[in-house]
Amino acid sequence: MIKTRTGFAGSARFTLLAGAAALALPGIAHAQSAEAQEQVDVDSDSFPVASDAETGNQIVVTATKREQTLQDVPVAVSVTTAETIERAQIRDVTDLASVVPSLRVTQSQSQFATTYSIRGFGTSGNNIGLEPSVAVFVDGVYRSRAIAQISDLPDIQRVEVLRGPQSTLFGKNASAGVISIVTKDPSYDFGGSVEASYGNYDAFVAKGYLTGGLTDTIAASLAGGYNRRDGYLTNAFNGDDVNNRNRWFARGQLKFEPSDALKVRLIADYDEIDEKCCGVTALLIGPFTQVIQSLGGRVNDPNRPFDNVIYSDVVPNSRVKNWGVSGQADYEMGPVTLTSITAYRTTELNANQDVDFTSLASATGANIGQAKIETFTQELRFASDFDGPLNFLVGGYYFNEKADSADQIVYGPGFRGYANSLITLLSQGQLNASLLETYFGVPQNTYWQAGQGFFNHFTQDNEAYSLFGNVDFEITDALTLTLGANYTHDAKDVVSDSRSTDAFSNVNLVTAGAAVVRNQVIAQQVGAAIGLPAGSLASPAQIGAFAVSQPTIFAAINTGATNFANANATNPAVNSFLGLSALQFLPPLQNIPNAVEDGKSRDSDWSWTARLAYEISPTLNAYVSYATGFKASSWNLSRDSRPLAADYAQLVAQNLAVTNLRPGTRFALPENSTVYELGLKGDWGRIASANLTFFKQSITNFQTNTFVGASFVFANAPKQSTFGIEFDGRVSPTRDLSLFLAMTYLEPKYDSFPGSPLGDLSGREISNIPKIAASFGMQYDKELSGGNHLIFRGDYNYQSPVQVEEGFTKFGTPAAGILLASRYRREVDDLNASLTFAMQNGLELSVWGRNILNDRYITGMFDSVAQDGSLSGYINQPRTYGVAARFKF
Template identity: 55%
Template sequence: MPVLERGIVMTLRNILLGATMLCAATTPAFAYAQDAAPADDTATANDADYGNEIIVTASKRSQTLQDTPIAVSVTSAADIENAAIRDLIDLQSAVPSLRVSQLQSSANTNFIIRGFGNGANNAGIEPSVGVFIDGVYRSRSAAQIGDLPNLERVEVLRGPQSTLFGKNASAGVISIVTQKPQYEFGGAIEASYGNYDAITVKGNITGPISDTVAFSLAGNYNRRDGYARDLNLDTDVNDRNRWGVRGQLLFEPTDALSIRLIGDYDKIDENCCIAGNVIAGPTVAITNALAGGPSVDANNPFSYNVYNNFLSTNEIENYGGSAQIDYDLGNLALTSITAYREVRANTNQDSDFTSADLIGQNSQQLGIDTWTQEVRLTSDFDGPINFLLGGYYFNEKIKQKNDIRFGEDFRPYGNALIQAASGGALSVPALEAALGAPSGSFFREGDGLDEAYRLKNTAWSIFGTVDFEVTDRLTLSAGANYTQDRKKFATNVISTDTFSGIDLNDPAFAGFRNQLLLGGALQQAGVNPNDPAAVFAFATNPATAATFQAFQAFANANQNNPAANPLNGLKPFQFLPPFLNLPNSVEPGKTSDNDLAWSVRASYELTDTVNVYATYATGFKASSVNLSRDSRPLASDLAAIGAAGLTTPNLVSGSRFAAPEESEVYEVGLKANWSVAALNLAAFKQSIKGFQSNIFTGTGFALANAGKQSTWGFEFDGSVRPVDGLNLTLAVTWLDPKYDSFVNSAFGDISGTMPAGIPELTMAAGGTYTHEFAGGTKAIFHVDYHYESPVQIVEGLTGLPASVAQNLKREVNQLNASFTVALTNGFELGVWGRNLTNATYLTTIFPAVAQAGSVSGYPNQPRTYGVTGRFKF
């Protein structure tokens, strides 16, 4: 293999600078012993021996992750097999600092590191946690969650990453590496069968085409029946159905030149994701009546029984290609990575999660086209100074079309809400008549919003690091990243919701409001305003005539007073008001950001087995755009919008975009590695100014910047080998997060409070025992346990007291295990189980859509188990 090929580390994107530039604290729970540096650029595992050391090489130098001070957890292919990790959602059970949440569709997955992360539910929001696959940035979750075949390892880098990645990441990075083509013919095929009729097949083959060209082909197929039951539709839901293919060519025409071409395609077509009823509010009685029976499994989210009136759609295609060129210039190495990717997602969901036909359609068609180019120059001098210098370009276009429409039952549902809100005084037909609207026009089936959005994002950055070996034991490092990011966005949203387009404060309705004010006052006095005789008697009786005149005076004085408007109670039912599109004369639909992020590090080798380090680093994420029906002008623009005559009925302020995130971390750590044990300790304070919060309010999402979110934390991971073949591991993360400042949240000023969903204590404990029999057959037993301490799931719930949200907590206790027999001829047979105790918890909760007082939530996946056969050749 060429020298350059041995000198490039794909997972850390060549972030080590030659000497000890990269600082990484590997999770020993997932590191295997290696007697010497590997011949290629990969972190490798000795299948016969579980140990405490994992070797990588960068810039043509071998170095253990244990020797370098960046906080990173490594999960190898063997770990993924033993723990039956099927996708990135399962990975969190192995990496305590990582949390992955599956939200309302297969295209919405949220990644959180050390309590920081966002990006799901809105294509205009870039994630704070960057995901890279074979060095290529995947900008949205729809492009990240496919089941990749032929994995080599997954690395989770914690804290802001800027100076070693062209694409800045304010909270951390997940780097996924697949195996590159080999010049020795080989491959593997794996088949698994489990409960819920789950079938998983994976295969790969690699080998030489010539002395200088190698290839690999890989594919995967993953299907499973639904583990939940829709009792209204009488069918299983939450199934899995996805497949993918991946091809690679490796050209090495000379010892100095290496070209790696990758092309891939994967597709998802499945029904996801159920929401159970956590709290049954007063509207459940209405939806039950409309459905003619149960509309939800009330207050029982873990029954996995749901009621919908149509199945959800999740059709996602993700495909693209990349070319990596590495050229060895002697003491310098030049790397270029060019990539183009497309995502096409078509989703639809019964978003009211009831068997009443309230939301007849909530669909999205999303297209994302992304082109990236990165160039890096890395030195490998014998002297004390080495460097990395790089440039990065990012170009992305997003087209999104949404449709949300009322179902058949929404008109009677809206009528019931209005009658309840008015004490029976009003109804939908009565309102239509009083407000001059055509009969049957309010909450009409098929009405709603037609939405179209466009976003173009271009960004470039220059980044680099310098590494100075002061002594054989002391290394100082510094790095910087200058980024410019520009976004242009446009909307074309049309509302056909007649009721939401009516200004209930309009002077034209003064007479109607006068009548309601007078009628309300009479009712308070015990007089039925709908009984003319009773009203006349009250008005003419000398004892009450003065009171009646006072009532009239009050109604006359307040008929145009918005604060006393008797129709104010109906405004929450104006769900889909007219939309002010942009760009317009006040709002240009543009953002432009720039930032200089930097880092300094010092690492010192106390002994041959103990290192200490200190790091200060900053990170950056550019403005995110609100590509949703909740995109509304900033409060500061409302006056100018009014002056320009652009005001639409019921226009209120909100956000068109969230300002950038700026993060920083102070971190000190100690790493030790002995013959039978290893440990890593890290203490840090990490914060993000302007954290981009995206909270669901029951009818939409509120995108806003928190003033500052921070956390103190400690991370420990250690392993010990008390006897040959036995490896015991423990990884613990403790966090003390808070909103230092968040004045304008969806729930008011929550400054000083603890952000929801971030457990104080997370732990991953495990053990693997390998026994080798005479003749070479091996038996491998693995068990791991994942724990998260109780934590409040959401900051608040719109329309409910704060105490309700405070009492809704999540605690995770998950036990996983596997047992595998590996024969000498390459055959392996094993059994596995995840969540063996069938522990239950809610991953996310939210106010039920248009159902005030009700709360829905996504339950975790129940116990799964199965058998796996594997053949390696």
Template identity: 50%
Template sequence: MKITKFLTATAVGGLISAVPAYAQDVQEDEAIDDNVIIVTATKREQTLQEIPVAVSVTSAETIEQAEIRDLLDLQSVVPSLRVSQLQSSANTNFVIRGFGNGANNAGIEPSVGVFIDGVYRSRSAAQIGDLPNVERIEVLRGPQSTLFGKNASAGVISVVTQKPQFTFGGSASLTYGNFDTIVAKADVTGPISDTIAFSLAGNYNRRDGYAQDLALGTDVNDRDRWGARGQLFFEPSNDLSVRLIADYDRIDENCCIAANIVNGPTGAIVNALAGGVGIDAENPFSYDVYNNFLSSNEIENYGVSGQIDYSFGALSLTSITAYRRVDSQTNQDSDFTSADLVGRNFADVGIKTFTQELRLASDFDGPLNFLLGGYYFDENIDQNNEFFFGSQFRAYGDALVQAASGGGLNVALLEGTLGALDGDPTQYTDAFFRSGDGLIEAFDFSNEAYSIFGTLDFEVTDSFTLTAGFNYTNDKKRFSTNIVSSDVFSSIDLDAPQYTPFREQLLLGAGVDAATAAFLAANPTVTLPDGSSANPLSGLKGFQFLPPFLNVPNAVEDGRTDDDDLAWSIRGSLELAPNLNVYATYATGFKASSINLSRDSRPLAADLPAIAAAGLTTPNLVSGSRFAGPENAEVYEIGLKAQFDNAAVNIAAFKQSIEGFQSNVFTGTGFALANAGKQSTFGIEFDGTVTPVEPLTLFLAVTFLDPEYDSFVNSAFGDISGETPAGIPGISASMGASYTHEFDSGSKLIGRGDYLYESSVNLVDGLAGFPNGFAESLQREVNQLNASLTFQHTSGFELSVYGRNLTNAEYLTTIFPSVAQNGSISGYPSQPRTYGVTGRFKF
């Protein structure tokens, strides 16, 4: 069956140079075929016009001209996508249409699935290396579980690289930019024989830090990464092909700075311990920071994959087999001050992943066609962490205790008094907040999953097609922990009966009458009418940072999850005219349970009685989350795709929701993992291009979102049902233009500019320890201008000058309560202006 050929700009904002060519009065199919964009978002080759899915495609040419170096930069041309770099090079979060999570915790898989050449990358450390020799990037918006075997409840980012060619060729490029940026890339491809082709590619990316650590006298937030990629392509016949890929990339850099946003009451203590300035208070865009040791990120990401495609008659069989590893070692000065509070926060994570996908597709001349596939996933994670107090943490703890008690207590007095009441006045001497104390953590995690998926297309008429899809998934996870806390103060139960005399003494000293003081001291868990605790020591509980840990598995908690789900979709697509298609879709999506592989993993509240009955209770044991249950997504969507002589338009309107959205929020001392009851978003997406005159093409992409927590009773900030989720701008827009001037010699001069706008939005859902509504005073609005000018010579040589964030827009990507600094807020500032020049030669 001959498909209708279609060409457009990248579906959201990224321009391709072929658009003006198509806008001409081209009559021959061959001319159109040379420029057509074929996408595989539905695991079939289709044009953007035909594919009844909300998908954005960014071409290799756009990536080059816009200087898009990795997935972090991609969001500037895809406004429905948001990518956030968090506290290290190993933590990046992807969000589509306001839905997404997965960073900061190796046990939480992303809701946005990332695939490179059909291979699932399960964790962010495996996703953010410099882009390989890219052919295109497809961003699928909305649940995609019926076509992808693992975790696509919010959407998919699919990176497609160039396969080896049987014609010798290649390219080399060198970039120099501000902050002494050096980026070098090279690739070569060609035949080994009539049936075997190869390609080799390598990249190097280095940059000085754009921030200054004034305490250590060095630049920070640098970039130092490189990678290599080799491929072999066997094509012994028109019916059989085999593609083998091996890749390796390494990151060794110092990332990521966090600036002080609100300087709370601990700021003066930090400065005193630092002997002057410990933080650059409330000045995030000075890019001046103070640390007492450099944060390090060493990440290796490598793997092999093989894809076999075999056609027999009207059927085609595809097999993709892959094995991948990620080894990540990070150590961070997590208090982000030059005082030695957190002396070590080290994480060593090893991830091993094996995947196998097998699918059979038909291409019959009749009205029915199908795709049927199976997917197997096997992953093991070994994670070892060390979190130790620094040399000044005892002095810091002493200052906190004095401040909390109004000067009536100090650490030495606490040690002696509590020790005496426990039977030995010296047993706690010099033991509270001791340097080198903390946690040693070990996690072992395994995940085995399989799925069976398929779609069936029925051409009701030549112009109307119905498509139904399904995916049955079974997902099993097993995890165990071995965590030991040496933080002595955190093991003290300040409500214990033996401390009644001490509590009574403090109440009497505060002017409470004798009878009331005796009652309250004996009943420390009573809540007073004003909502405060009856225990005068309760203010010290916030300093019990690392309480003893109840390890898993135990007699009550087996450390296992077992989820299964049947996701399905139904879609109708109608060709109103050769250049005008409409579609309507209902689809569901699924993501299995996520595991809390962190020191904040706590038993579920429902398990606490059984734990107490089994005699497993540890001091200061509270409820929390060992895991978050599955996410179940659904979307109702209608869309229109149109191509005219000099313009292209795509519009989608949708209502999308996720029940059980897995929220992972940093609270200042740890992460709160919880399922939201339901989060939903109504949205409209528009993208279009127009060529008013042949050399000039204009493009505009706008995303409107109206998100809401329909139900979220147990969030880290209480019941926030009915509120607007943080971090999701109501309006995102990418707009710009490309102008191509062709000289008589055939050389070209291409100017390109794009502007990204995101409306003002709250950065977090709330801030623990701050008044209600305070978080709303800290918002983000993005106004980013990018531009480039490229000269292309007929010899294959290109020279480009570029600038990203030319207006030096300043905004905070996210904020969080400062680590162990109650009343202070930290945040990650946006990257400043970057610019440079690139020389490229293609042959």
């Protein structure tokens, strides 16, 4: 088994786990709202019930689109406060996963390929047509792709991670969960903060926040930040740093409160990323990669993947721009509040990446991609606050989006030499590129020329709306029944305009090979007829002369040769050219709409919630719930977008199919999720808090996206499910010390997945999802003389060993690919810590470190592009550390 981690030994690790578990009740969830801060009165000798141990303030969340304390809200939710984010040096949602073990964030070939998963459920971000199963909201505004919120977290108040289907209230694509980021409301009191941090890899981060009242009824805030860092990977081909940081954001808010009943909040934000992302390391070298090496190309030593060295002749630039405006109005009409949230957002991506991830200069050229997503959303809801036993929340949601996606793969001048070597390898020395062109009767230097490639372009128009409602009925003072429903209709229209100029990929090897076989049979039989030595082939001139002199005999030879060639056109033992199909890297795409496929999907579905919440005591609540979720069809907007089997048959029957078309997946069917949940929530003020959740969650028609060495293949897993236990909480043995633990246990499996690109995965455990994920944390806040504080915070993130990938497709058989994948496992031991001296005047000085143990592991793997028998992968970030200064006023 390949070693994919470094750090202390297993016995020490489990000693630490056991010791931490003995000291702490599970927990991480701590949040406060501005209103709660104003309402809670804290003195030096007591803490309020339902309090945040770090701040002493009441924990208030909006997981159900109402303000409730964390103890009272009957939903599985983890909350991370601004203070935790500051102390733990959490920069973005990726870092957030270190303190929320049910959340996992992965990133592969570019920032666009960012995936958020909750409880093991999440959708790959590698295709713009795939919308996430985990919905991201910032101040109530939906971000339709993960890339729309991967920059640094802005002026944060808290981050809520809602676990399990949330489609009843959140509607659009919340079939696996929700990440809800809540920023600070502008304040009428003047204040703010500035922060700067410097660390290894020449890392520099600066942030600022300013707020205050402009008039008695108008308040404003401004926030901005800049984050840069050298890359932790070195491209040995040109000396570049790769996987660096270079990003900034700006955000402005205005709050209008012209009366006690009306509040309006306007937000404008912009963020930009311009980085070299993402570096790929070689993990296994096969014969195709050895050909590249023979031509002068280099890759890193696959036995030392954590040397932080890669080889690439293409600079992997990735540029992302996000901007948007939104407005929220809340109007109180007695006991009913009307809320309206209107937003417009734009996301743009430009990326440039190597294709083969080697240093063979100009071999395969570059994969260049562009995307633009424009989104308009409108939400309108009414929420009651009656004194009686019945309350409701009803509303509607409208979504309109246009997505434009393009990418190009263009061969470089060195690719023909690479292809020529592969032809020689595959034909065991019997063929080369020039001889192949002669056989197929095309001019020399036709195939694999610089500038040939694939030029892909899709547009997708998506319009959706949903109607939703929840009713809460207090059966008794302690028992509340909640019933909820959501009806969603989703319409997508897709148009493609894609073309392949790769001359060899446009060759039909069945017919072209059959023609060569026919000609060879004729040449052999004519040679025998005119008395040439056995096995000799007649020349074209000899064949022509024979056809004139012996027309009857030649007609019989021609007919027999034609029948033989046609009968054996698909027999690789006769038509040996079929073995060269592996070199048809960029076959044509059947554009849509066409006479058979209209490029449209129309999906409608109901989602439901039923929940009983019971207050056992003032400090302990319980709930049991049933909920369903829905995500509409996702279209394959990649160069491997292919018609479904039935549509393929019609295209062939009507002679409309492009060359080398094969059936595949044009779109993935809608997802439906179901969860059964039992939860306990306890809060004992300063002393402790704890939450325990048992759940059984499943998704039918789960949308998967599998890389097969040259492209991504869509598929639907008919059913996958997870049984799990989540446990989080806090204990404070003294006023200065708080201990936290969050732990997730999962049993994920494919209940049914016979049509996987890797073969039948039914009944198998799902890879890349650890059975146990835990975050142990502590904070020691010691008050010193003069009102100063010394604060130590640490968290340790552990993930049990897990197979990194399900399997690979370029290793003979699916079983062989799955067996190989079992060798590559990951285990995570991630320790983070900070020490802060907080002065009474608002100045704070800190030292911090992330991944202090320098634990290294493989985050993802794939079949190397155009290199059968090779594997490539992504590795995690090494140890980082630094100092920081923050001033709050």
